[in-house]
Each structure stands twice: as structure tokens, then as C-alpha cells.
Amino acid sequence: xxxxxxxDQTLIEQRVAQFRRQTERFLKGDxxxxxxxxxxxxxxVYIQTHAPMLRIAGPYGILSSRxxxxxxxxxxxxxxxxxxxxxxxxxxxxxxxxxxxxxILEELASVQMHAIQTSGNCMRNTTSDHLAGVCIxxxxxxxxxxxxxxxxxxxxxxxxxxxxxxxxxxxxxxHDRAATQFHDIGLHLVKNDAGQIGFKVLAGGGLGRTxxxxxxxxxxxxKKHLLSYLEAVLRIYNLYGRRDNMYKARIKILLKESGxxxxxxxVEKEWxxxxxxxxxxxxxxxxxxxxxxxxxxxxxxxxxxxFALRQQENKAFATWVKHNTADHRVSGYRAAFLSxxxxxxxxxxxxxxxxxxxxxxxxxxxxxxxxxTHRQNLIFADVKQADLFPLWRQLDALKLATPNIGTxxxxxxxxxxxxxxxxxxxxxxxxxxxNEALDDMDYxxxxxxxxxxxxxxxxxxxxxxxxxxxxxxxxxxxAEWYQxxxxxxxxxxxxxxxxxxxxxxxxxxxxAVTTILDVYVQQRLEDESFLDMVKRVGITPxxxxxxxxx
Amino acid sequence: xxxxxxxxxxDDSWNYIIDDADLEPGDISVSLAxxxxxxxxxxxxxxxxxxxxxxxxxxxxxAADLKDLQxxxxxxxxxxxxxxxxxxxxxxxxxxxxGEIRATGHYLPDQVFYLSxxxxxxxxxxxxxxxxxxxxxxxxxxxxxxxSIN
Ligand code: SF4
Numbered sequence: 001x002x003x004x005x006x007x008d009q010t011l012i013e014q015r016v017a018q019f020r021r022q023t024e025r026f027l028k029g030d031x032x033x034x035x036x037x038x039x040x041x042x043x044x045v046y047i048q049t050h051a052p053m054l055r056i057a058g059p060y061g062i063l064s065s066r067x068x069x070x071x072x073x074x075x076x077x078x079x080x081x082x083x084x085x086x087x088x089x090x091x092x093x094x095x096x097x098x099x100x101x102x103x104i105l106e107e108l109a110s111v112q113m114h115a116i117q118t119s120g121n122c123m124r125n126t127t128s129d130h131l132a133g134v135c136i137x138x139x140x141x142x143x144x145x146x147x148x149x150x151x152x153x154x155x156x157x158x159x160x161x162x163x164x165x166x167x168x169x170x171x172x173x174x175h176d177r178a179a180t181q182f183h184d185i186g187l188h189l190v191k192n193d194a195g196q197i198g199f200k201v202l203a204g205g206g207l208g209r210t211x212x213x214x215x216x217x218x219x220x221x222x223k224k225h226l227l228s229y230l231e232a233v234l235r236i237y238n239l240y241g242r243r244d245n246m247y248k249a250r251i252k253i254l255l256k257e258s259g260x261x262x263x264x265x266x267v268e269k270e271w272x273x274x275x276x277x278x279x280x281x282x283x284x285x286x287x288x289x290x291x292x293x294x295x296x297x298x299x300x301x302x303x304x305x306x307f308a309l310r311q312q313e314n315k316a317f318a319t320w321v322k323h324n325t326a327d328h329r330v331s332g333y334r335a336a337f338l339s340x341x342x343x344x345x346x347x348x349x350x351x352x353x354x355x356x357x358x359x360x361x362x363x364x365x366x367x368x369x370x371x372x373t374h375r376q377n378l379i380f381a382d383v384k385q386a387d388l389f390p391l392w393r394q395l396d397a398l399k400l401a402t403p404n405i406g407t408x409x410x411x412x413x414x415x416x417x418x419x420x421x422x423x424x425x426x427x428x429x430x431x432x433x434x435n436e437a438l439d440d441m442d443y444x445x446x447x448x449x450x451x452x453x454x455x456x457x458x459x460x461x462x463x464x465x466x467x468x469x470x471x472x473x474x475x476x477x478x479a480e481w482y483q484x485x486x487x488x489x490x491x492x493x494x495x496x497x498x499x500x501x502x503x504x505x506x507x508x509x510x511x512a513v514t515t516i517l518d519v520y521v522q523q524r525l526e527d528e529s530f531l532d533m534v535k536r537v538g539i540t541p542x543x544x545x546x547x548x549x550x
Numbered sequence: 551x552x553x554x555x556x557x558x559x560x561d562d563s564w565n566y567i568i569d570d571a572d573l574e575p576g577d578i579s580v581s582l583a584x585x586x587x588x589x590x591x592x593x594x595x596x597x598x599x600x601x602x603x604x605x606x607x608x609x610x611x612x613a614a615d616l617k618d619l620q621x622x623x624x625x626x627x628x629x630x631x632x633x634x635x636x637x638x639x640x641x642x643x644x645x646x647x648x649g650e651i652r653a654t655g656h657y658l659p660d661q662v663f664y665l666s667x668x669x670x671x672x673x674x675x676x677x678x679x680x681x682x683x684x685x686x687x688x689x690x691x692x693x694x695x696x697x698s699i700n
Contacts, residue, residue, distance in 0.1 A: 007693045010692065010693050011691065011693045011694075011695070014690065014691045014693070018660075018690050019692075023661060025683075030659075035629065035658055035660075038629065038630060038658075039658075039660055121630070122631075151695040151698055152695060154695055155664075155691065155694070155695065156695075156697060157635065157664035157665075157668050157694075157696070157698050158632075158635045158636055158639050158668050159632070159665075159668035160632065160635075160664055161629075161630055161631065161632025161634070161635065162632055163632075235636055235639075238633060238635070239633055239636050240630055243605075243631065243633075273644065278697065310699075351696045352599075425583075489615075499653055527554065
């Protein structure tokens with residue numbers, strides 16, 4: 001993973017010092033609440049229902065064991081002993097005290113971490129494929145470009161006060177695991193007709209209130225022009241994005257209101273004026289690539305026989321391997337998911353004890369590196385197959401081996417009414433209830449790939465609109481109600497879920513979900529996935545059953 | 551009234567003339583609208599000239615006039631209006647404007663490091679008490695990741 005140089009380190013330390021001064025000025029009354037809001041948001045500090053919330057950047061999801069131990073320490077010392085992994089590969093603490101946040105940021109800086117631009121109307125953490133560099137369907141590793149973009153976006157002097165937040169995702173694989181079609185800018189490494197690799201550039205995608213699928217604004221961009229092209233898009237957005245209405249301020253609205261052609265023309269016109277003299281050199285790209293060089297894999301890892309044997313002997317282990325590990329491009333290695341969706345814990349949460357233990361396991365089994373995923377789980381990307389059995393046993397003891405990755409209980413879920421001041425409805429409690437109703441692992445595995453995403457309000461932090469089953473908390477005269485959607489997807493065949501019907505009451509959500517699953521089990525064709533069936537039959541059969549009693 | 555220019559606290563020699571007021575002698579700035587309307591009259595008087603533009607104005611619109619102007623004031627109606635940052639960049643980066651670019655209005659002392667990086671070299675503070683913190687904040691960072699103006 002990327003290691004900071006002296007400049008990187010100085011920058012984050014100076015940022016901590018700056019925020020410390022700002023916090024002091026605020027506490028002394030020298031800055032108004034409104035002004036301080038803009039400053040604290042750019043340092044990841046929200047004011048929530050109970051306390052400030054601090055969101056820390058996980059750059060494209062990659063963390064070291066040392067960083068994980070620091071998170072454990074912060075959880076113990078400044079919070080209530082746990083942290084939360086988000087859908088954008090960031091980490092949140094829900095209970096820090098405002099006056100302590102500069103100290104927390106200083107602790108983070110000591111392990112090359114920060115909270116810069118994790119909220120506010122600015123360029124956010126760049127996200128990527130959680131299997132980058134190890135998956136078998138990759139054209140090129142996107143991480144070096146992610147780091148180049150991370151640096152470029154960090155403290156960008158011209159684009160820190162944008163009309164609205166701005167998110168960039170990069171993918172280098174055939175299968176889009178980074179939801180690039182739902183970002184303000186999505187970058188896809190692609191090959192052109194001449195066999196060179198560059199970027200396909202998408203813009204204007206986004207979730208939230210008005211989910212929109214991004215459109216291609218440039219089918220092919222030479223790598224060397226990456227930053228000048230981003231600069232052109234950002235300048236056009238900064239100058240012409242709407243600032244009169246926050247709900248119309250994302251780049252997706254600018255693109256829609258100008259039309260794809262006109263928007264693309266303005267970007268290209270701007271880009272032509274700046275592109276020369278700002279090229280990324282081959283040396284810079286190569287130097288960044290060495291930061292993400294392959295770890296020292298063992299060449300004989302594939303010769304091990306124990307892995308196959310253990311799976312034959314132990315059904316539970318075999319089930320875990322089937323659901324919670326992924327193919328690796330190096331023979332004898334697999335990527336192993338750590339499920340943060342144990343039945344009795346809030347999705348995405350981890351305790352300090354788990355964090356410390358996982359750091360030790362990462363050192364022992366996966367070159368000291370941990371990744372977070374868009375579905376709020378963790379991954380050890382480089383585990384030798386012979387190590388999977390002992391790893392599994394230890395993860396099981398830590399309650400991190402629930403074999404439910406990609407299944408219906410691998411829900412993504414925002415903090416909802418329990419923590420978030422914007423929420424209309426609770427989500428953690430509902431997730432728990434659905435989990436309790438779906439306690440039969442064989443049934444869950446039989447259902448297969450069903451992604452449930454649940455958000456506590458229209459802001460859609462848990463991306464409910466692209467859930468195969470989306471659940472959205474709405475407020476009905478002060479009561480918590482839930483709007484269901486079916487058929488969304490954030491992957492290659494991007495789709496926005498369709499509304500099933502009127503919202504249902506809180507005590508009816510679990511029943512609605514189990515009914516939807518029953519309809520699928522009864523009416524699916526052989527080997528037909530849930531999403532495929534929804535596409536084939538539409539929502540009517542589901543709707544009829546869910547609302548049968550009304 | 552004191553301002554910061556090129557990292558020094560100095561006395562301000564400029565006067566901004568509101569749109570329907572009579573022109574005054576000395577160094578004056580006027581709104582972009584007035585500049586367009588009274589350009590001839592303004593050019594014929596003695597003293598330096600400046601234009602105050604807001605976020606909704608366009609630099610391209612009066613780029614041809616920049617040679618006649620010694621000051622451009624970038625006026626923040628609200629600190630969050632980030633268009634000002636691109637205007638400053640365009641003035642320096644695209645039109646190679648060499649005169650004074652001054653931030654006025656409701657910006658934050660916490661934004662001056664970024665403003666100086668996109669080419670703003672003078673700061674008229676919202677309150678005189680802000681002068682020391684504004685000056686200090688120009689040195690918030692000693693490192694940077696992007697090419698911009700500075
Ligand atoms: S979706 Fe709404 S309730 Fe949930 S975390 Fe986001 S803002 Fe809060």
C-alpha cells in the first residue's frame with residue numbers, strides 16, 4: 001500500500017494544527033456556528049443526535065494493521081469501544097467529544113490517516129474496487145490512479161467550496177465492484193482499439209434523493225491527461241453547478257439541465273485550454289505503481305493439498321470458503337471476506353477487541369493489509385489457501401465468519417434513527433429483525449445473491465435505490481414507515497429500483513421482505529437469480545403477495 | 551481602513567463607488583455593470599481603476615478590459631460561494647492578469663490560504679479584528695499537491 005513521504009506527512013500534520021486552531025476559535029466564540037460548520041465538515045465532523053460523529057477517510061478502502069490498531073485505540077479511549085465502516089470505505093466514530101477531536105486527528109496522523117474532506121461540499125474520498133490488484137478480471141490495477149487522485153483532490157485550492165459534495169470512483173476490472181456508474185465521476189480503465197489502456201469517463205451519476213445513472217462523457221482518455229480532464233470537469237461544475245437549491249446542486253442536475261452534448265462540449269473546450277503542460281509523466285505513474293507492487297507471494301502456495309482436504313472434512317469450513325472467499329490471480333491464494341454482518345451486531349460495526357485481533361490476523365495471514373468494501377465488510381486480499389482453515393477458525397471465534405457474503409443477510413444499513421439527526425426511521429433495529437427471521441443458513445444460501453440496502457431517510461447513505469431490495473425509512477405523521485423498492489443494482493447492469501407500492505409500517509417490514517423472498521423461491525426458474533427474476537416478471541407478483549391482506 | 555496585500559498589513563488607498571453615487575477622485579473601483587456602462591467616462595478621469603465582480607459575473611465577459619484595470623475585487627456574498635476561486639484562477643491562469651486581485655465581502659479568514667493559491671494577493675477583512683488571524687492563515691500549509699497559480 002501507499003506509504004507517506006515527508007510532504008504527505010507534513011500536510012496532514014499541518015491540517016490537524018489548522019483544525020485545532022479553528023476549534024479553539026469556535027469554542028471561544030470567535031467563529032459562528034455556521035462558519036465553523038463548513039470547517040468541521042471538511043474535517044469529517046458532523047453534529048449528530050447524541051454527539052459529534054467523526055468520519056475518517058479510508059483511501060480507496062485500504063488500511064494497514066497498524067492503522068487498525070490505532071482505530072481500536074481511538075475506539076477505547078475516545079469512543080464507546082467500537083467504530084463503524086461505511087459504504088464509501090470510510091470509518092466512523094459516533095461518540096467523540098468535539099474538544100477532543102483535534103487530539104484524535106493527531107493520533108490518526110501518526111499512522112498516516114486523516115479525516116480531510118470526508119464530508120462537506122467538496123471532493124470526497126476516492127473509492128475503488130475492493131479486489132483491486134488481486135481479482136482475476138482486471139485490466140489494470142486502479143489503486144495507483146486512486147492515490148494520484150487522492151493527492152490531487154486533497155486541499156485543492158480551487159475546488160473546496162463546490163455547489164455540493166463530489167465523489168469519484170475508479171475501477172480497473174470487467175465487473176464493476178466500485179459502483180462507478182453512481183458517482184459524480186466514474187473512471188473505468190479500458191483498452192482502446194490500438195490496445196492502449198486509458199480511462200472511460202462517466203459523469204453525473206449519483207444516489208441520494210434523485211438517483212441517476214452516470215453517462216459517458218469521454219469514451220477514452222489517455223492516462224496522462226487524467227488530472228487535466230478532472231480539472232476541466234470540476235471547473236465547469238464549480239462555475240455552473242446550481243447553488244440556489246441544495247437538492248439541485250449535484251453535477252447530475254447540471255448535466256441533465258445542460259444536456260449531455262452541451263455539458264461535454266463545455267468540458268472539452270475547457271480541457272483543450274489546459275491540457276498541455278499538465279500531463280502525468282510515465283515516471284510518475286510508474287513510481288506510483290511501485291507503491292502497489294505485488295507482495296512476496298509464495299510460488300508453491302498452489303501445491304498445498306490440505307485446503308481441499310479440510311473442505312471435505314468440514315462442511316462449515318467449506319460453506320465459508322464458498323461464500324466468503326474469492327478467486328485470486330495468484331495460484332494458491334484467495335481473498336477472504338470478514339463478515340461484519342453477524343446476526344446480533346449492527347451492520348458494519350466492529351469493537352476495539354475485534355479491530356486489534358483482526359490487525360494481528362492480517363499480519364499473520366495477509367501481509368498486514370486490510371480492505372473495507374462497499375457492502376461494509378472487510379477483506380484480507382492475499383491469503384494462502386493453506387492458511388484459510390486456521391484463519392477461518394479464528395475469525396469464527398471473533399464472530400467475523402458468518403458465511404453470508406453476498407446473501408440476503410449481508411445487508412447494508414445506515415446508522416438511521418439511532419444516531420443520525422436526519423433520519424426518519426430506524427434501520428439497525430429493522431436489520432436485526434430481518435436477520436432474526438432469516439436464521440436458516442441453508443435457506444439463505446438457497447436464495448443466493450440478494451442485496452438488501454436500507455437507509456433511514458431520503459439521503460440514501462445505504463444506497464437503497466440500488467439494492468435488489470431497497471428499504472427507505474419515511475416519516476408518516478411522526479411514525480416510522482418504510483418504502484420498498486425492487487430490482488436496483490449498482491453493478492455493470494446499473495438500475496434504479498422500482499417502487500413496490502405504498503410504504504409499510506415498521507412491524508410489517510420483515511414480513512414484507514420474507515414474503516418477497518418466498519415469491520422468488522416459488523416462481524424462479526432454474527438457476528435464476530433474484531435480480532433476473534425481477535427483470536423477467538416485474539414487480540407485480542411481489543406486490544400482489546406483499547399487499548395481499550390489504 | 552487596513553487591508554493585507556502581499557502578506558503585509560497596509561493602509562488601503564482604494565474606494566469602492568456604489569452604483570448610483572458620483573465618481574470620486576483618486577483610486578476607485580466600481581461594479582462590473584457600471585464599468586460596462588460608464589467605461590469611457592471612467593477611462594477619461596485621473597486615478598487608478600478597479601472592478602468589483604461577484605460570483606455570478608463572468609471573467610470572460612470583460613477579459614479584453616483587464617489591461618485598463620489595476621484592481622479586481624472578488625466580492626463574496628457568502629463564504630460558501632466557491633465560484634470566486636475559479637474566477638481568481640481564470641484571471642491569473644487564463645488571462646494572465648498581473649494587477650491586484652483582492653478578496654472582499656463575506657469570506658472566512660480560513661479560506662485565505664486557498665485564495666492565495668489561486669492568485670488572490672490582497673484581502674480586505676470583514677472585521678478589522680480579523681487582520682492578524684487572516685495574515686497568519688496565509689501560512690497554514692507549507693506543502694501542496696496541485697499546480698495552481700501559487
Ligand atoms: S440515510 Fe439518512 S438516516 Fe441514514 S445515515 Fe444517511 S442521512 Fe442519516
